[in-house]
Amino acid sequence: MAKISIIVPIYNVEKYLKRCLYSLVNQTFQDLEIICVNDGSPDQSQKIIDQFTLDYPGKVISVQKINGGLADARNYGLNYVTGEYVLFIDSDDWIERDMCEKMYQVVHQEGADLVVCDIKNVYEDGRSVYISCGDFKVGNVETLPSVLTIDNSACNKLFKKTLFDDVKFPVGIWYEDLGCIPIVLSKAQKIVKVNEAFYNYFQREGSIMNTYSEKSLDIYKALKLIEDNFKGNYQSEIEFLYIKNLMLYGCSRNLTVENGDRYINHAVDFMRNHFSSWLKNEYVKNLSAKDRFILWLYSKKQFNMVRQLLSLKKTLRRLK
Secondary structure: OOOEEEEEEEOOOOOOHHHHHHHHHOOOOOOEEEEEEEEOOOOOHHHHHHHHHHHOOOOEEEEEEOOOOHHHHHHHHHOOOOOOEEEEOOOOOEEOOOHHHHHHHHHHHHOOOEEEEEEEEEEOOOOEEEEOOOOOOEEOOOOOHHHHHOOOOOOOEEEEHHHHOOOOOOOOOOOOOOOOHHHHHHHOOOEEEEEEEEEEEEEOOOOHHHOOOHHHHHHHHHHHHHHHHHOOOOHHHHHHHHHHHHHHHHHHHHOOOOOHHHHHHHHHHHHHHHOOOHHHOOOHHHOOHHHHHHHHHHHOOOHHHHHHHHHHHHHHHHHO
């Protein structure tokens, strides 16, 4: 039985899959299994998987299913896990060689059941940006409610498998991480943060998260799942999840896509109606001055000013 099981949902990623899988089989920590879930991919991904299963027998496991989306593939992969701990890796991303070793060391030494690391956003032009994914050392939702507000990604976390015994990723919607991970965080008795970026998150142009779609509105469904789960508890933290995901991330993502203002207007009106004093949320004060200013501009529906501000930021970054 492997100590760590890595679940890799795969769909139409033949161009990037080898990079991902090589980063997994070449880990310095070798007591692991890699569960490749082919989610009905019509490209040549299965041929790549087959070659890896031949080259790394017993380590790389091939599982095939009809297409059901990312959440469905992750849930399906959980059925094949034999490890005590589980990682989720997106198939166009990759991890540092020592991620599993260092994360497992923390789990073992600290007696934790969830470990969080930082990430790097890596762009097609080669740029990378370090992203901090939580400003804490150790805690759980009872001793440190703010852990609910850390990043929602499933991919920069090593989970004890039992945390998913009665929790699944919501199928059929975008933002499946947002609709699941805060619940998992609340179940963990001890969460430890590692201040190193082990996960490389590839920012593809034209990915579903960079284009407008009616599915963008699924973010409301994901947030409602979280709100309903906590049944009126952790109201400040839940409100901040709306602020961070709906306003900062969602609105900013839609600034540059066709019909994106439709999303932004809807988000601002929603916040006005559901959280009348949301700009005074206790976690907003911990944001950067830039982000606080952007939120204020959104609240006044000054979308073009936000565009100008972010455009200036991009220009200054290129000049460095």
